[in-house]
Amino acid sequence: MSAARSASTARPYxxxxxxxxLIDAALSLVTEEQDWTFSLREVARRAGVSHNAPYxxxxxxxxxxxxxAATGFERLRDRMKAAxxxxxxxxxxxxxxxxxxxxxxxxxxALYRLMFGPALAASKGGRPAEAREAGxxxxxxxxxxxLRGARSGLFAVSPDDAKDEAKIVFSAWxxxxxMTMLSLxxxxxxxxxxxxxxxxxxxxxxxxxxxx
Amino acid sequence: MSAARSASTARPYxxxxxxxxLIDAALSLVTEEQDWTFSLREVARRAGVSHNAPYxxxxxxxxxxxxxAATGFERLRDRMKAAxxxxxxxxxxxxxxxxxxxxxxxxxxALYRLMFGPALAASKGGRPAEAREAGxxxxxxxxxxxLRGARSGLFAVSPDDAKDEAKIVFSAWxxxxxMTMLSLxxxxxxxxxxxxxxxxxxxxxxxxxxxx
DNA sequence: ACCTGAACACCGTTCAAGT
DNA sequence: ACCTGAACACCGTTCAAGT
Numbered sequence: 001m002s003a004a005r006s007a008s009t010a011r012p013y014x015x016x017x018x019x020x021x022l023i024d025a026a027l028s029l030v031t032e033e034q035d036w037t038f039s040l041r042e043v044a045r046r047a048g049v050s051h052n053a054p055y056x057x058x059x060x061x062x063x064x065x066x067x068x069a070a071t072g073f074e075r076l077r078d079r080m081k082a083a084x085x086x087x088x089x090x091x092x093x094x095x096x097x098x099x100x101x102x103x104x105x106x107x108x109x110a111l112y113r114l115m116f117g118p119a120l121a122a123s124k125g126g127r128p129a130e131a132r133e134a135g136x137x138x139x140x141x142x143x144x145x146x147l148r149g150a151r152s153g154l155f156a157v158s159p160d161d162a163k164d165e166a167k168i169v170f171s172a173w174x175x176x177x178x179m180t181m182l183s184l185x186x187x188x189x190x191x192x193x194x195x196x197x198x199x200x201x202x203x204x205x206x207x208x209x210x211x212x
Numbered sequence: 213m214s215a216a217r218s219a220s221t222a223r224p225y226x227x228x229x230x231x232x233x234l235i236d237a238a239l240s241l242v243t244e245e246q247d248w249t250f251s252l253r254e255v256a257r258r259a260g261v262s263h264n265a266p267y268x269x270x271x272x273x274x275x276x277x278x279x280x281a282a283t284g285f286e287r288l289r290d291r292m293k294a295a296x297x298x299x300x301x302x303x304x305x306x307x308x309x310x311x312x313x314x315x316x317x318x319x320x321x322a323l324y325r326l327m328f329g330p331a332l333a334a335s336k337g338g339r340p341a342e343a344r345e346a347g348x349x350x351x352x353x354x355x356x357x358x359l360r361g362a363r364s365g366l367f368a369v370s371p372d373d374a375k376d377e378a379k380i381v382f383s384a385w386x387x388x389x390x391m392t393m394l395s396l397x398x399x400x401x402x403x404x405x406x407x408x409x410x411x412x413x414x415x416x417x418x419x420x421x422x423x424x
Numbered sequence: 425a426c427c428t429g430a431a432c433a434c435c436g437t438t439c440a441a442g443t
Numbered sequence: 444a445c446c447t448g449a450a451c452a453c454c455g456t457t458c459a460a461g462t
Binding site: 037113116117118120121132135136139156162163166167168169170171172173174175176177178179181182184185186187188189190192196197199200201203204205206207208209 | 249325328329330332333344347348351368374375378379380381382383384385386387388389390391393394396397398399400401402404408409411412413415416417418419420421
């Protein structure tokens with residue numbers, strides 16, 4: 001309980017930004033140890049505080065999980081944005097985006113599982129609104145590309161219908177998400193690389209979107 | 213601890229088929245209470261045995277979870293088989309199958325989450341082979357339909373290439389799975405019904421598969 | 425306002441012992 | 444072979460108390 005904060009100027013009682021430190025500690029457990037089944041007490045230990053200090057910043061464990069998941073969604077969004085930044089046409093962008101998405105999942109299996117797993121799906125009843133908003137972060141990038149493709153006339157979508165738009169965007173997201181998740185669980189059923197998966201996407205979802 | 217087995221002929225010590233009873237108890241917790249975060253002790257309580265009796269039949273909790281998930285995959289397969297039994301052409305069968313899949317998820321959210329969640333994805337390292345085999349059950353039905361469509365010339369797949377086949381089947385499964393999972397977590401982002409989701413699938417995956 | 429120590433009601437798992 | 448009771452090392456959460 002003392003070695004953990006022996007960095008330089010030991011803060012004896014108040015931590016300064018314990019909230020941030022707890023999120024970082026949880027994030028390191030998820031990304032470094034690849035373990036999303038961490039306990040709140042372990043996070044507190046990592047942050048060098050007592051096991052109930054977190055309750056000053058999160059009313060329950062799930063709130064911390066949601067905060068970690070939100071960081072994950074931001075990272076995923078950044079990866080996608082960086083990937084599409086190097087592209088021109090919308091179909092190229094969509095493919096690059098899907099590839100970045102699949103790679104993110106492959107590189108951060110535990111974080112990806114946390115983002116779409118227990119944190120958001122409460123054991124009973126509906127999931128907290130905060131969790132749903134965090135997840136929408138990732139979808140927005142896909143929506144932008146698809147709308148771009150629609151406006152430029154490259155994709156077969158009618159952009160004046162909001163519900164129709166939602167259907168298409170959701171279909172695309174679901175296809176990429178499903179691939180990511182199932183490949184993490186080794187459900188591919190064959191030795192398929194990320195490029196194999198992308199080719200599958202191209203020949204199904206993309207082919208449906210692009211009428212050529 | 214006594215009321216639970218006061219049915220007719222009370223079996224005092226040996227249960228008869230405790231293994232089956234434990235799986236059923238867990239299944240009822242998942243499907244009736246819609247709670248996949250049950251404890252092993254609670255399952256034992258439901259079955260009317262001591263909290264460590266399960267260890268005579270399952271070496272750890274995860275083994276019971278896998279058994280429950282396997283039952284879930286069988287039910288999903290049966291639902292799909294029943295749905296395609298009433299169809300003729302392969303494209304019609306694929307759509308009916310996808311609809312049955314989406315409905316199964318919507319009706320059994322907790323079971324579906326268990327099937328694709330914590331049980332199969334161990335906190336660290338690879339998932340047990342037994343868990344992966346159970347999951348393949350569901351994919352087989354999709355594979356059959358797609359191969360049928362390919363052989364009949366209705367789908368744009370070359371059936372003589374096994375890897376190519378795996379790519380296409382996996383793409384289709386991923387699309388349906390992703391939709392099911394994301395809609396359970398209320399990530400649709402709009403009020404989309406199952407028929408809306410199906411339409412999205414039809415215009416993306418199916419359109420890619422069927423060259424017309 | 426933020427953190428600690430002791431306490432409560434749970435877990436999963438193990439082990440010696442009973443039938 | 445199958446089940447029980449007691450025990451161990453954990454949890455998440457609460458509450459009164461300290462700074």
